[in-house]
Amino acid sequence: MSDWLSDDEQRTWRSVLRMHTHLTTALAQALKTDSDMSIPDYEVLAILSEAPQRTLRARELRCALMWEKSRLAHHIRRMEQRGYVHRATCDDDARAPLISLTETGLAAIRAAAPAHVARVRELFFAALTPAQAQAMREAAEAVLENLARHEPEEPDTAADAA
Amino acid sequence: MSDWLSDDEQRTWRSVLRMHTHLTTALAQALKTDSDMSIPDYEVLAILSEAPQRTLRARELRCALMWEKSRLAHHIRRMEQRGYVHRATCDDDARAPLISLTETGLAAIRAAAPAHVARVRELFFAALTPAQAQAMREAAEAVLENLARHEPEEPDTAADAA
DNA sequence: CCTCTCAGGTTGACTTGTCAACCAAGGAGG
DNA sequence: CCTCCTTGGTTGACAAGTCAACCTGAGAGG
Numbered sequence: 001m002s003d004w005l006s007d008d009e010q011r012t013w014r015s016v017l018r019m020h021t022h023l024t025t026a027l028a029q030a031l032k033t034d035s036d037m038s039i040p041d042y043e044v045l046a047i048l049s050e051a052p053q054r055t056l057r058a059r060e061l062r063c064a065l066m067w068e069k070s071r072l073a074h075h076i077r078r079m080e081q082r083g084y085v086h087r088a089t090c091d092d093d094a095r096a097p098l099i100s101l102t103e104t105g106l107a108a109i110r111a112a113a114p115a116h117v118a119r120v121r122e123l124f125f126a127a128l129t130p131a132q133a134q135a136m137r138e139a140a141e142a143v144l145e146n147l148a149r150h151e152p153e154e155p156d157t158a159a160d161a162a
Numbered sequence: 163m164s165d166w167l168s169d170d171e172q173r174t175w176r177s178v179l180r181m182h183t184h185l186t187t188a189l190a191q192a193l194k195t196d197s198d199m200s201i202p203d204y205e206v207l208a209i210l211s212e213a214p215q216r217t218l219r220a221r222e223l224r225c226a227l228m229w230e231k232s233r234l235a236h237h238i239r240r241m242e243q244r245g246y247v248h249r250a251t252c253d254d255d256a257r258a259p260l261i262s263l264t265e266t267g268l269a270a271i272r273a274a275a276p277a278h279v280a281r282v283r284e285l286f287f288a289a290l291t292p293a294q295a296q297a298m299r300e301a302a303e304a305v306l307e308n309l310a311r312h313e314p315e316e317p318d319t320a321a322d323a324a
Numbered sequence: 325c326c327t328c329t330c331a332g333g334t335t336g337a338c339t340t341g342t343c344a345a346c347c348a349a350g351g352a353g354g
Numbered sequence: 355c356c357t358c359c360t361t362g363g364t365t366g367a368c369a370a371g372t373c374a375a376c377c378t379g380a381g382a383g384g
Binding site: 219221224231234235236255 | 362363365
């Protein structure tokens with residue numbers, strides 16, 4: 001456990017970060033020019049479009065996206081202004097607004113999806129053999145499990161190692 | 163080539179995205195609380211600290227970071243205000259400013275590095291077997307090569323597939 | 325009932341990144 | 355030399371995300 005990463009680790013770590021940066025940059029630009037929306041826009045629309053009645057409570061949407069509550073509030077406000085979603089108060093619980101997809105929003109996601117999916121395939125999956133994709137998934141899931149073990153707990157044990 | 167990702171692809175894709183989001187969030191928070199700096203701050207300091215004379219031309223720094231020029235200009239201005247870096251005009255070419263690390267900046271990166279590196283190990287590498295880390299690297303590099311083939315070229319061939 | 329607490333959302337101020345317009349110095353061609 | 359073009363940086367306006375403070379309705383305990 002030295003103070004720095006080994007050359008091997010360094011190279012791995014930097015490749016992983018760069019892969020993500022380049023991929024999302026390319027996808028974001030394509031989505032912007034093709035469909036005039038951002039990746040977060042797309043994610044919101046995709047999730048809502050799969051929900052029953054194409055409607056979710058703010059809290060459910062937040063959990064699905066794993067966003068902060070303020071981020072969702074800001075984003076939904078902007079998307080409402082653009083006509084993609086609609087906000088309504090819920091009968092059961094007056095605190096929890098119901099977010100639903102408008103016809104405009106549904107049309108937008110349907111128009112955007114094919115090209116976006118094609119690009120994910122082209123830029124990401126096409127670069128990998130099935131075995132590599134499999135390995136990538138297993139590794140990513142392992143990291144996520146590891147993070148889940150660390151995040152909810154006290155970060156003291158982590159600080160010790162540093 | 164359907165209009166949507168298969169379940170397998172979907173799961174892989176989402177895991178990869180989530181891995182990155184969670185990792186960087188955790189690292190950013192730790193870096194913020196431990197050393198009061200952001201990940202971009204850290205990257206700038208790390209690169210400058212390894213340069214000869216701990217100094218680089220703006221252009222070289224930009225290429226190393228792969229940032230936009232305006233992003234670098236803004237970021238350097240902020241870091242200069244905080245005393246981490248210093249800007250000087252170069253004798254050879256009056257356009258290209260030289261960015262150098264100050265003593266404060268050097269002290270900051272030296273103080274921050276051990277804990278940051280330990281966290282990368284703990285949150286990322288500790289979750290993976292050596293074989294998985296290796297697979298991750300190869301896959302990431304394959305995706306980067308694939309992106310390099312697509313980015314510089316005309317995106318028309320890509321649009322056809324969509 | 326009445327109050328107290330708290331979960332769930334909203335808002336505003338601030339930070340960071342992007343885009344487009346601009347500026348300034350170097351170098352090529354007449 | 356003088357003009358023009360190109361490269362490299364800066365600036366300002368804007369979009370997006372985070373944090374902290376705040377508001378509001380639901381439910382528990384007296």
